[in-house]
Amino acid sequence: MSIRAIWKGHLSIGDLSCAVALHSAVNASERTTFHIINRDTGHRVRREYADADTGRPVGKDDLVKGYDTPEGQTVILEPDEIREAVPESDKRLELATFLACDEIDTLYLERPYFLAPADRKSVEPYALIRETMEAQGVAAIARTVLFRRLRSVLIRPQGQGLIATTLNYxxxxxxxxxxxxxxxxxxxxxxxxxxxRHIIGTKMGEFDPGRYEDRYEAALTELVKAKIAGRKPKKLPKRKSENVTSLLDALRKSADTGAAKTPQRRKAPSGNTTRQKKAS
Known part of the structure; x- marks a missing residue:
């Protein structure tokens, strides 16, 4: 089943352009989610806005945004005013600046997306842009309106496609x-x-995201299964606390442990491995 695009526009370098579609690269829908329940009735509860002073419920049509000034004044912003102030989107990702792929400080990376051709006729120019960037070893900065905000986007090649990562300002x-x-x-x-240095050397490897378990999610899943089955949940093993007299003793002990069991290096999977097969 194809993933629904959350944005469509055009990727361009000068006069070269192709239609592209943006897909979310992160899927949080498989995480364990809960409803808020009234303990007495077992019914779900709903949230509603209420006036902070009177306590009376406020209808959706009466909700507006407000900004508090340092002087204590509240400035009311109507939905139409906000809509008119937001930059208009031309649906275009213009690759204006190119840089080495590792030149962006990771502090500025916000959220990744997959950027794919939007139709068949765009496949060839898309491939030309991607392969040229890969051959040059570069990424590109583009700006466009996404989700009602003007955003800077880092675009880089990966596998047969392009990754678009929104950047923090x-x-x-x-x-x-x-x-x-x-x-x-x-x-x-x-x-x-x-x-x-020795300890780090014994632990050198390659990044394999499938090796890292979401222990919080696993614990929640086990708790739910146990409740359904009417049994006690299995307890995760606790890490043993060890008494170490000094930092040097801790390093020596870690070095001896690392020498006894040096982990084997594992080859990192291709970019789409974790999307093809879910981690257990």
Whole structure:
């Protein structure tokens, strides 16, 4: 079954253009979801807006957006005013700036999407754009209106297609100095550095997303199954706490453990492996 496009437009470089469709790359529908239930009746409950002062319910037609100024004044924004203020979409992703694929700081990456040809006649120009970018080892920055906001998008080749990742704006990303400014410089002993390098070396591998289990989701699934079956849920094993007298002792112990069981390297799967086969 083909995935429904959430946006359609045109991808272009200069005069070269092709119709494209945007598909969500992340699927959260298979996560365990719950309803809010009235414990006494077993019925679902619904949420409704109420006036903060009077407590009276507010109908949908009476809801508007408001902005509180530093002076304490509330500015009312009508839906038509917001609609007129939003930039109009020309449905075009113009590849205006090219850069090395690893040049974007991951702090600015927001959400990934699949960007695919929207029709048969667009397959050839789409492939030309993708293969040229792959041969050059570059990604591209484009701007367009998505979901009623003007967004910057990073477009890069992957497999036979293109990945479009929306980017956070500079004002949205916090200055790391705010979190790291209190870290003082520490002189690390040579033996500690060598042990730490050794430990990292024994754990080197390749990224395989199928190896990482969502333990929270697994625990919820087990709890639901146990409730249905009328049994107690299986308890996950707890990690044993170990008494370590010093950082150096911890490194030595970790190095000995790593030498005893060095993990085998596993080849990372192709880009579509996890989409073809669900992780158990």
């Amino acid at each position: 500079d004002y949205e990303v916090r200055d790391p100095a705010e979190s790291f400014e209190g870290i003082s410089k520490v002189k690390i002993e040579t033996e500690m550095l060598e042990l730490a």
